[in-house]
Amino acid sequence: MLRRIRHNWRPEKGQPLTELDKKVLYYQNKGCLVPSRRLIKTPEQIEGIRRSGVVNTGVLDLVEKEIKAGMSTAEIDRLVYDYTVSHGAIPAPLNYEGFPKSVCTSINEVVCHGIPSEEEILEEGDIINVDVSTILDGYYSDASRMFIIGQTTPEKEKLVRVAKECLQIGMEAARPFGFVGDIGHAIQKHAERNGFSVVRDLCGHGVGLEFHEDPDVEHFGKKGTGMLLVPGMVFTIEPMINMGTYRVFVDEEDGWTVVTEDELPSAQWEHTFVMTEDGLEILTY
Ligand code: MF3
Ligand code: CO
Numbered sequence: 001m002l003r004r005i006r007h008n009w010r011p012e013k014g015q016p017l018t019e020l021d022k023k024v025l026y027y028q029n030k031g032c033l034v035p036s037r038r039l040i041k042t043p044e045q046i047e048g049i050r051r052s053g054v055v056n057t058g059v060l061d062l063v064e065k066e067i068k069a070g071m072s073t074a075e076i077d078r079l080v081y082d083y084t085v086s087h088g089a090i091p092a093p094l095n096y097e098g099f100p101k102s103v104c105t106s107i108n109e110v111v112c113h114g115i116p117s118e119e120e121i122l123e124e125g126d127i128i129n130v131d132v133s134t135i136l137d138g139y140y141s142d143a144s145r146m147f148i149i150g151q152t153t154p155e156k157e158k159l160v161r162v163a164k165e166c167l168q169i170g171m172e173a174a175r176p177f178g179f180v181g182d183i184g185h186a187i188q189k190h191a192e193r194n195g196f197s198v199v200r201d202l203c204g205h206g207v208g209l210e211f212h213e214d215p216d217v218e219h220f221g222k223k224g225t226g227m228l229l230v231p232g233m234v235f236t237i238e239p240m241i242n243m244g245t246y247r248v249f250v251d252e253e254d255g256w257t258v259v260t261e262d263e264l265p266s267a268q269w270e271h272t273f274v275m276t277e278d279g280l281e282i283l284t285y
Helices: 019-029 043-066 073-086 154-173 180-193
Strands: 104-107 110-112 127-136 139-148 204-206 213-217 234-237 240-242 248-250 258-260 266-268 271-276 279-282
Touching (some): 043 139, 043 271, 073 104, 110 127, 110 240, 110 266, 127 266, 139 154, 154 180, 154 234, 154 266, 154 271, 154 279, 180 213
Antiparallel strands (some): 104 110, 104 127, 110 258, 127 139, 204 234, 234 271, 248 258
């Protein structure tokens, strides 16, 4: 049988193999998907992403302080733009593949990539995801939180809580020299045990030197599958958890807004992480 091995990992030419080379090559020769060397960030790059993450967290803290019923999502967009630019950074979504605003605002049945608008006014009982991504000195960070506007139903409250637990559980499932699939497996188990579903069509991603890098971080799946997790990798985990079906569609009018097929609510939390020698560290606290 022919086994196709993707030779992503190339040791430095003319250099003796390092301990890391030997370890990664062992997995690669077994047929595992391993990262390319450029996905392993240097300490300097990690510090750059961390500084970007400080601005990103400042944006989310500001939104958390200001968000309330009666506010338009366009006002949230202005807060994000003004804060980011006044801190010497750039909102990563702005003009990204034609996205027209500085932040994604996704209310209730909107799963992600909602576009801020003057016409969209937050109402009591809404749940909203605010997804903020920042470029500082060329380094990208990416995180999102849910906000509950006033009082909502117990079901929506549970959805928001379980989605947050999924992020935490996914984070804890990621071990150095484990696999990306370990994360998705843990998240799916927790979501489904609580009667919810996991969106399949969108995933977390490598991040740092670009907005979206390898690997894809799926929030469902099997342990021991997907890319090998190597210290120095930087990526997001951002589970989208639905109250009803996991199926989603993209709004044809704007080409961005992702909505649940049954129009039941969806919730999402996201952080940017670096893999260390003893597990994930959050870069967007
Ligand atoms: N922040 C989103 C993510 O987590 C990406 C949004 S792309 C945009 O990957 F263009 F909609 F901003
Ligand atoms: Co992301």
